[in-house]
Amino acid sequence: MLGAIEAGGTKFVCAVGDAKGTIQERIQIPTTVPEETMPRVVEFFKKYDVEAIGIGSFGPIDVNQESPTYGSITSTPKQGWRDYPFVQTLKELFGVPIGFNTDVNAAALGEASLGAAKGLDSCLYITVGTGIGAGAFVQGKLLQGLSHPEMGHILVRRHPDDKYEGKCPYHHDCLEGLAAGPAIEARWGEKGMHLVNRPEVWDMEGFYLAQALMHYILILSPKRIILGGGVMHQPQVFTAIYHYLPKLIHGYVTLPELSSYIVGPGLGDDAGVVGALMLANIANT
Amino acid sequence: MLGAIEAGGTKFVCAVGDAKGTIQERIQIPTTVPEETMPRVVEFFKKYDVEAIGIGSFGPIDVNQESPTYGSITSTPKQGWRDYPFVQTLKELFGVPIGFNTDVNAAALGEASLGAAKGLDSCLYITVGTGIGAGAFVQGKLLQGLSHPEMGHILVRRHPDDKYEGKCPYHHDCLEGLAAGPAIEARWGEKGMHLVNRPEVWDMEGFYLAQALMHYILILSPKRIILGGGVMHQPQVFTAIYHYLPKLIHGYVTLPELSSYIVGPGLGDDAGVVGALMLANIANT
Numbered sequence: 001m002l003g004a005i006e007a008g009g010t011k012f013v014c015a016v017g018d019a020k021g022t023i024q025e026r027i028q029i030p031t032t033v034p035e036e037t038m039p040r041v042v043e044f045f046k047k048y049d050v051e052a053i054g055i056g057s058f059g060p061i062d063v064n065q066e067s068p069t070y071g072s073i074t075s076t077p078k079q080g081w082r083d084y085p086f087v088q089t090l091k092e093l094f095g096v097p098i099g100f101n102t103d104v105n106a107a108a109l110g111e112a113s114l115g116a117a118k119g120l121d122s123c124l125y126i127t128v129g130t131g132i133g134a135g136a137f138v139q140g141k142l143l144q145g146l147s148h149p150e151m152g153h154i155l156v157r158r159h160p161d162d163k164y165e166g167k168c169p170y171h172h173d174c175l176e177g178l179a180a181g182p183a184i185e186a187r188w189g190e191k192g193m194h195l196v197n198r199p200e201v202w203d204m205e206g207f208y209l210a211q212a213l214m215h216y217i218l219i220l221s222p223k224r225i226i227l228g229g230g231v232m233h234q235p236q237v238f239t240a241i242y243h244y245l246p247k248l249i250h251g252y253v254t255l256p257e258l259s260s261y262i263v264g265p266g267l268g269d270d271a272g273v274v275g276a277l278m279l280a281n282i283a284n285t
Numbered sequence: 286m287l288g289a290i291e292a293g294g295t296k297f298v299c300a301v302g303d304a305k306g307t308i309q310e311r312i313q314i315p316t317t318v319p320e321e322t323m324p325r326v327v328e329f330f331k332k333y334d335v336e337a338i339g340i341g342s343f344g345p346i347d348v349n350q351e352s353p354t355y356g357s358i359t360s361t362p363k364q365g366w367r368d369y370p371f372v373q374t375l376k377e378l379f380g381v382p383i384g385f386n387t388d389v390n391a392a393a394l395g396e397a398s399l400g401a402a403k404g405l406d407s408c409l410y411i412t413v414g415t416g417i418g419a420g421a422f423v424q425g426k427l428l429q430g431l432s433h434p435e436m437g438h439i440l441v442r443r444h445p446d447d448k449y450e451g452k453c454p455y456h457h458d459c460l461e462g463l464a465a466g467p468a469i470e471a472r473w474g475e476k477g478m479h480l481v482n483r484p485e486v487w488d489m490e491g492f493y494l495a496q497a498l499m500h501y502i503l504i505l506s507p508k509r510i511i512l513g514g515g516v517m518h519q520p521q522v523f524t525a526i527y528h529y530l531p532k533l534i535h536g537y538v539t540l541p542e543l544s545s546y547i548v549g550p551g552l553g554d555d556a557g558v559v560g561a562l563m564l565a566n567i568a569n570t
Contacts, residue, residue, distance in 0.1 A: 060538075122430040136504075139426055145407040145506035150538055154500050155442055170537045215439050219421075219504045221430035252455040253345075253435055 002284065003045050003053035003096075004276035006103060007086070009078060009130065012037060013273045014044045019281040021114045021274045033080035042093055053090055054099035054279030056106025056272050059133075061086070063101060063148050071100050099279030101135075103127075103272050105142045105149075107265070108135035110275030111226050115266030122223035124216055125271065126151070128209065128237075129229035132176040136220055143220075152176040156211040159204050162187070179208040181231055192231060199236065206240020213241065213262065214248045217255070228265040238262065287569065288330050288338035289561035292371070293388060294363060294415065297322060298558045299329045304566040306399045306559045316343075318365035327378055338375055339384035339564025341391025341557050344418075346371070348386060348433050356385050384564030386420075388412075388557050390427045390434075392550070393420035395560030396511050400551030407508035409501055410556065411436070413494065413522075414514035417461040421505055428505075437461040441496040444489050447472070464493040466516055477516060484521065491525020498526065498547065499533045502540070513550040523547065 001024070006013040008031060015026035025048075029040045045053065060076065062069045071087025087098045101109075108117075108125035117123030117137070126134040132152030136143035143149055153174045164187035166173030167180070177183060184192050188201055195201045213225060231237060242258045255261055265271045286309070291298040293316060300311035310333075314325045330338065345361065347354045356372025372383045386394075393402075393410035402408030402422070411419040417437030421428035428434055438459045449472035453462030462468060469477050473486055480486045498510060516522060527543045540546055550556045 138423060139429065141424055143505070144424065146502075146508050146540070147506050147538065149506055150503045153537055154503050155496060155533070157440055157442060170535045171533075211440060215500055216504060217431075218435045218439050219501060220428070221432050221434055223431050248440070248456075250455045252438055253432065255431070 001048055001050050002277050002280040003048065003050035004273050004280060005041065005053065005055045005057075006106065006272040006276050007031070007055060007057040008103060008272075009058045012041060014041055015273050015277065016045070016048045016050060017277050019277070021110070021277055023270070023273065023277070026273065031078075034084050035080070038089065045094065050094065050096060050280075052097040052099065052280040052284035053094065054106070054276040054281070054283060055086060055090075056101060056103040056276040056279065057086060059102045059148065060150070061100070061102060061148065063144055064146075071098070097280075097283040099276075099281075099283035101142055101279055102133070102148045103135075104133040105135035106275030106279055107228065107271035108137045108226075108275065109142055109278045110267055110271040110273075111265055112137040113278045114274055115271055116226050116263050117224040118266065120223045122221075123226060124220065124222040124224070125226045125228065125265070126212075126216075127229035128180065128227065128231040130181050132180045132212075132229075134216070136222065138220065151212070151216065152180070154212060154215055156208050159207050161200075162204060175208060175212050179205055179212075179231075184231065192234065196234065202234055202236035203240045205231065205234075205237050207244050209237065210241045210244035210248055213245055217249070217253065225262045226265050226271075227262065228269075228271060232264060238264075286333055286335050287562050287565040288333065288335035289558050289565060290326065290338065290340045290342075291388060291391065291557035291561050292316070292340060292342040293557075294343045297326060299326055300558050300562065301330070301333045301335060302562050304562070306395070306562055308555070308558065308562070311558065316363075319369050320365070323374065330379065335379065335381060335565075337382040337384065337565040337569035338379065339391070339561040339566070339568060340371060340375075341386060341388040341561040341564065342371060344387050344433065345435070346385070346387060346433065348429055349431075356383070382565075382568040384561075384568035386427055386564055387418070387433045388420075389418040390420035391560030391564055392513065392556035393422045393511075393560065394427055394563045395552055395556040395558075396550055397422040398563045399559055400556055401511050401548050402509040403551065405508045407506075408511060409505065409507040409509070410511045410513065410550070411497075411501075412514035413465065413512065413516040415466050417465045417497075417514075419501065421507065423505065436497070436501065437465070439497060439500055441493050444492050446485075447489060460493060460497050464490055464497075464516075469516065477519065481519065487519050487521035488525045490516065490519075490522050492529050494522065495526045495529035495533055498530055502534070502538065510547045511550050511556075512547065513554075513556060517549060523549075
């Protein structure tokens with residue numbers, strides 16, 4: 001039996017299951033401070049005989065196995081979690097192998113293993129929600145270099161009608177600062193769920209995301225692109241991306257039919273937790 | 286003995302050497318049309334008993350081994366080379382394994398094997414010359430997905446003082462359209478070599494390249510970045526990049542000391558041809 005933790009900024013999903021991605025039991029735990037959240041995580045896994053645990057965590061995290069702080073959350077502004085030694089804590093308590101990567105890299109692995117990119121050795125998983133992040137599965141492995149990717153903060157060109165200054169505390173009007181859920185709410189004065197009948201909202205969203213996808217395609221050349229997260233529950237955003245992306249790329253690279261190349265998650269909201277099971281499986285072998 | 290071809294848009298460099306990257310003999314052949322250029326390539330290699338040949342080619346090229354047109358140059362505007370079956374031609378003539386990748390991927394491999402990224406499993410090689418292209422070595426392999434990267438055509442935000450419309454036939458003012466050698470010449474009215482004493486030229490160049498590097502770093506997280514090509518012979522461009530890049534990233538990701546992270550090629554102008562030797566070696570094993 002394998003354990004999985006999808007450690008998000010608002011909630012943790014803990015699950016047990018198998019290497020085929022079948023989830024046997026799961027719980028949700030609110031993400032407050034480690035002293036509250038982690039004992040509940042531990043209590044859940046103590047009930048099972050897990051051989052390994054996979055963690056897909058909010059970040060930034062230290063994924064460099066040669067680093068002295070490997071397995072920690074690093075510079076998060078989230079109270080209590082800065083420098084939290086996630087892997088070390090679980091390793092000491094359970095004495096089993098621990099897989100560790102970003103939440104979005106885990107989701108990319110889940111989708112490549114069992115979801116919308118099943119059978120491919122390459123995909124990109126992008127979440128557009130309270131933030132924007134992306135994980136990449138490249139030539140059969142999760143992308144890692146100096147660290148994990150931080151694709152949500154690339155710069156985009158502004159829509160000519162957009163006067164909103166941007167919400168990113170680091171870069172103001174980077175992609176996340178202009179196109180994540182909180183930016184939509186701040187720009188239009190209401191949460192996205194109340195803006196369903198405002199086509200200009202989703203057209204602008206697609207305008208920004210298409211630029212990001214152009215960059216990801218030119219730099220990584222993924223075999224499939226999966227877009228998840230709350231904002232992508234608006235199908236109009238996909239439509240706008242299919243409209244803008246070919247105009248931007250302008251025939252320079254040849255892409256598959258966009259409606260099968262840029263898709264929603266095959267695992268729905270389970271991409272992350274299934275990916276964490278896969279991380280456990282890799283750590284166990 | 287291994288053969289290497291660095292197939293550039295203006296000249297081919299053919300060489301023979303060994304798996305350690307030692308070049309025994311080399312020639313240069315002008316790139317005209319295949320009927321003229323290729324017989325001279327063949328004549329050169331016929332003199333040696335090569336076990337394999339590696340090609341680092343101008344692009345775009347088909348690097349997908351499952352494609353029926355694998356090993357061809359594809360949609361180049363270069364007369365005579367469109368759909369040229371590079372690998373197939375040499376395979377039929379020499380009957381040896383042929384390695385095939387882009388010129389910039391070959392250079393990345395060369396630099397990772399024996400140059401400025403020696404010992405690292407990850408680097409990015411960017412050439413800034415008559416065009417802008419980049420190759421990536423990721424987790425010990427040359428990056429490949431749907432196809433090879435085409436990083437030179439990403440979009441950048443314009444410098445407030447730049448009125449030049451851009452030179453890219455596909456995207457006008459993408460990175461290549463604003464920052465490759467021909468764009469410098471068109472904007473300032475003279476070739477770069479005559480603009481050495483115009484600091485504003487190189488400051489603007491660094492402004493654009495720093496944006497590109499920010500994107501490459503956030504998306505690929507390379508362990509070292511190597512900048513080659515004619516434009517990078519101006520050390521002022523490195524200075525401008527070191528100035529602009531930290532302002533753009535604004536502390537969001539932690540980078541090594543920039544002067545050792547973003548460097549010139551360790552192999553000088555030989556990165557491509559040495560990389561092609563390494564491609565031959567990989568094809569031969």
